[in-house]
Amino acid sequence: MSTLLVAQIVLTLFVFVMLLNSAAVMVYVERKVAAALQQRLGPYLVGPKGLLQPLADIVKLMFKEELRPRAADAFLFALAPIISATCAFAAFAVVPFGGETTLFGLLPEGLRLQVADVNVAILVVFAIASMSVYGIVLAGWSSNSKYALLGGLRSSAQMISYELSYGLALASVLVVAGSLSLTDIVNGQSGTWFGVLPRWFIFIQPLAFLIYLTAGIAETNRAPFDFPEAEQELVAGYHTEYSSMSFAMFFLAEYVNMVTVSAVATDLFLGGWHGPFLPESLGWIWFLVKVAAILFFYVWMRWTLPRYRYDQLMRFGWKVLLPLGVVNLLVTAAGVLYFAR
Amino acid sequence: MMFYLFAAVAVVASLLVIGQRNPIYSVLLLIASFGALSGLYVLLDAPFVAVIQIVVYAGAIMVLFLFVVMLLNAPHEDTEQDERVHPLIRRGAMRFGAVLAVALIVELWWALMKAGETGEFGNASVSSVAAIGQLLFTDYAFPFEVTSILILVALVGAVVLARRDPAGAAALRRR
Numbered sequence: 154m155s156t157l158l159v160a161q162i163v164l165t166l167f168v169f170v171m172l173l174n175s176a177a178v179m180v181y182v183e184r185k186v187a188a189a190l191q192q193r194l195g196p197y198l199v200g201p202k203g204l205l206q207p208l209a210d211i212v213k214l215m216f217k218e219e220l221r222p223r224a225a226d227a228f229l230f231a232l233a234p235i236i237s238a239t240c241a242f243a244a245f246a247v248v249p250f251g252g253e254t255t256l257f258g259l260l261p262e263g264l265r266l267q268v269a270d271v272n273v274a275i276l277v278v279f280a281i282a283s284m285s286v287y288g289i290v291l292a293g294w295s296s297n298s299k300y301a302l303l304g305g306l307r308s309s310a311q312m313i314s315y316e317l318s319y320g321l322a323l324a325s326v327l328v329v330a331g332s333l334s335l336t337d338i339v340n341g342q343s344g345t346w347f348g349v350l351p352r353w354f355i356f357i358q359p360l361a362f363l364i365y366l367t368a369g370i371a372e373t374n375r376a377p378f379d380f381p382e383a384e385q386e387l388v389a390g391y392h393t394e395y396s397s398m399s400f401a402m403f404f405l406a407e408y409v410n411m412v413t414v415s416a417v418a419t420d421l422f423l424g425g426w427h428g429p430f431l432p433e434s435l436g437w438i439w440f441l442v443k444v445a446a447i448l449f450f451y452v453w454m455r456w457t458l459p460r461y462r463y464d465q466l467m468r469f470g471w472k473v474l475l476p477l478g479v480v481n482l483l484v485t486a487a488g489v490l491y492f493a494r
Numbered sequence: 495m496m497f498y499l500f501a502a503v504a505v506v507a508s509l510l511v512i513g514q515r516n517p518i519y520s521v522l523l524l525i526a527s528f529g530a531l532s533g534l535y536v537l538l539d540a541p542f543v544a545v546i547q548i549v550v551y552a553g554a555i556m557v558l559f560l561f562v563v564m565l566l567n568a569p570h571e572d573t574e575q576d577e578r579v580h581p582l583i584r585r586g587a588m589r590f591g592a593v594l595a596v597a598l599i600v601e602l603w604w605a606l607m608k609a610g611e612t613g614e615f616g617n618a619s620v621s622s623v624a625a626i627g628q629l630l631f632t633d634y635a636f637p638f639e640v641t642s643i644l645i646l647v648a649l650v651g652a653v654v655l656a657r658r659d660p661a662g663a664a665a666l667r668r669r
Contacts, residue, residue, distance in 0.1 A: 273623065276545040283553030287525070290557070294518065294564050309561055311556070333542075333623055338561075434532070 165268050172245060176408035177207035183452050186407045188330060190456045222297055225394065229295035234395065234402035237288030241409035244281040247274040248416045251437035267336065274335040275323050278417055282319070282372055286312045288406065289391045290373075293378040295393035304390030307463065311371055313376065314470040319368035321478030325355055325361040325485045326421045331429045335417075339425030352422040360481045362422045364474055366450075369414040371470070373407060377458040378466060415447035416440075423447075497537055504530035517563045528552040542623050592621060 181196070181204065188195025196203030221230055247310040249267035271277050286309050293305015330338040344352050355362045392403045417423060423443045426436030463467070507527035514520040514591035526553045632636055 226518075229522075264655065271541060271543050273541050276542070280545050280548040280553060281551055283557070286557055287560070288520075290560055290564070291518075291522075306561070306564070309557055316554075452624075493667060 167340065168268055169242065172242060172409050172412060173405070175304050175412045176405045177211070178205045179408045179448065179452075180404075182448070183455075185449065186449070186452045187456045190453075194336065211401070214397055214401045219397045220394070221392050224297040226295040226297070231294060231396075231399070232409075233288050233292035234399045235288075236291065237285060237406035237429050238402045238409075239283035240281050240288060241406040241413065242415045244278050246411070246417065247271050247277045247331075247335060248413065248420060248442045250416065256425050261289060265336070270336060271334070273333045274336075275327055275421075278335075278413075279320055279323060283312075283316060285406070285410070286405075288403075292395070292403070293391040296391075298394050300389070301393045302390050304393070308391060309373060310468065311374075311470075312393065314467060315368045315371035315378075315474070317473040318364050318373075318470065318478045319372060319474070319480050322361040322365035322368060323421070324483045325358055325478075328482070328485050328489055329354060329357060331489075335425075339420050339427065342424040343427045350409075351424055351427065351429070353422060355422040358422065358481075358485065360477065362418070362476050364481070365418060365421070366447075367474060368455065369418065370451065371466075373410045373414055375407075375411065376455040377459060380416050399485075411448060411451055412444065415444045416450070418447055419443040458462060497534065500530045500533040502638065503527070504534070518560070521560050521563055524559075525552045525556050530558070543625060 182204065183201070184213035185195045187193075199205040199209045223226065227386060246268040247270075249265065251265075251267075289308040290305045290314075293301045293303070293308070296302070326338065327333055330341045332338055332341070338354075342352050342354055346352055346356075349466070350356060392400055395403065424439075426440040427438035428436070428442075504527050507523045507530065511520045511527065513525045514523065528547060532544040532552070534548040535541070537548060
């Protein structure tokens with residue numbers, strides 16, 4: 154086996170483990186930030202500054218009893234969390250998170266920091282996002298419980314509605330970049346304008362960035378759009394009947410989805426691994442910083458804004474976000490035509 | 495090798511779709527079949543078509559199917575009410591379905607006979623997104639627009655058929 158192939162396999166495993174870790178870290182960050190926003194302390198007993206809290210949570214979940222309602226559809230009930238978790242991880246496979254590296258000269262050729270370089274990467278992300286609806290819908294249906302079913306139905310309606318705006322925001326960026334490959338899009342954002350302003354697409358497409366972030370929050374079912382699991386109305390929504398590790402899979406999927414949406418936003422709008430002060434080979438540090446900033450924004454939103462009403466959510470999605478997306482795409486396309494001539 | 499794997503999954507899943515009692519499983523098997531088809535497109539070096547297959551069919555259309563099946567809440571088809579007569583000698587609309595099935599089999603047979611002749615296809619146009627877009631809006635602009643109008647008609651029809659709310663009916667009567 155060639156060294157490069159081994160390096161690629163190691164990289165894939167590394168990304169997988171890091172995504173798992175990111176979910177654990179996000180649980181801790183979520184609780185700490187929530188506590189800070191509510192003037193509490195948050196977890197502080199388990200380990201130094203409560204750092205081992207996620208570990209304690211995982212151990213607790215592992216040792217819980219696995220329950221299944223008697224009237225549930227056994228096969229689909231088991232399949233639903235697997236679909237959710239698989240889709241969450243699969244989407245990250247096409248996301249590049251750094252330029253080429255030779256690992257300090259250890260490798261004969263440069264290795265691109267990306268699991269798979271697909272030339273239609275944006276569409277792959279979009280396709281996998283649309284597949285992840287099934288996990289939630291099937292969980293809701295197969296549980297044979299009214300709260301879970303309502304959560305599942307809400308979620309499918311919400312995700313279908315916001316997928317359109319999400320797709321339109323992606324389309325505006327790919328019109329500007331002229332490519333469907335995420336690597337090409339990131340490389341199109343290197344350098345600066347007038348020597349100061351980095352050539353990030355957020356400065357040409359601020360509206361698309363806002364639409365993408367909003368639709369991304371709705372796609373990952375986070376507050377203020379967390380209708381599929383609205384505690385006050387639906388007990389816990391689509392995962393009401395789940396316990397132990399199958400519940401943990403949904404939990405994991407939610408956080409990994411957040412990380413993926415943030416990583417794609419970083420690649421599309423914030424210039425990926427390009428940034429000042431650091432050499433190209435250390436670009437992944439910039440990437441991590443940007444992803445962390447977006448993730449913090451996510452958590453901040455969740456604990457600041459109250460949940461919308463369901464009709465407000467639908468009205469906002471169809472009558473505000475979608476027309477804005479269409480107009481933005483039209484203006485972008487016209488602008489690209491005008492300036493490309 | 496991969497071709498046989500994907501082809502087998504597609505064929506077996508499609509056959510199982512019509513063999514299921516529970517429509518939810520039918521929907522899921524159809525999604526599996528679409529996934530296998532998408533794999534075949536990747537093997538044909540057409541990743542764009544493969545991803546579009548997933549986005550449009552497996553992602554959008556099948557979610558709607560699943561939605562409808564869940565809302566109608568028709569968990570099982572009853573076999574006992576089926577007539578135990580050969581489809582071709584049944585009365586009324588049932589015979590039409592049998593005729594369609596025969597027509598489908600004849601067409602399939604015809605297509606298989608012709609399969610050897612048309613092994614050629616524009617290899618440059620399937621792999622490049624730009625080329626597909628160019629073709630779609632020049633050579634195939636008319637079929638493309640006609641399809642979109644067809645879909646619009648179907649949409650309007652579905653809304654009219656599904657419209658059963660008292661407020662809307664009252665508004666219609668007042669007119």
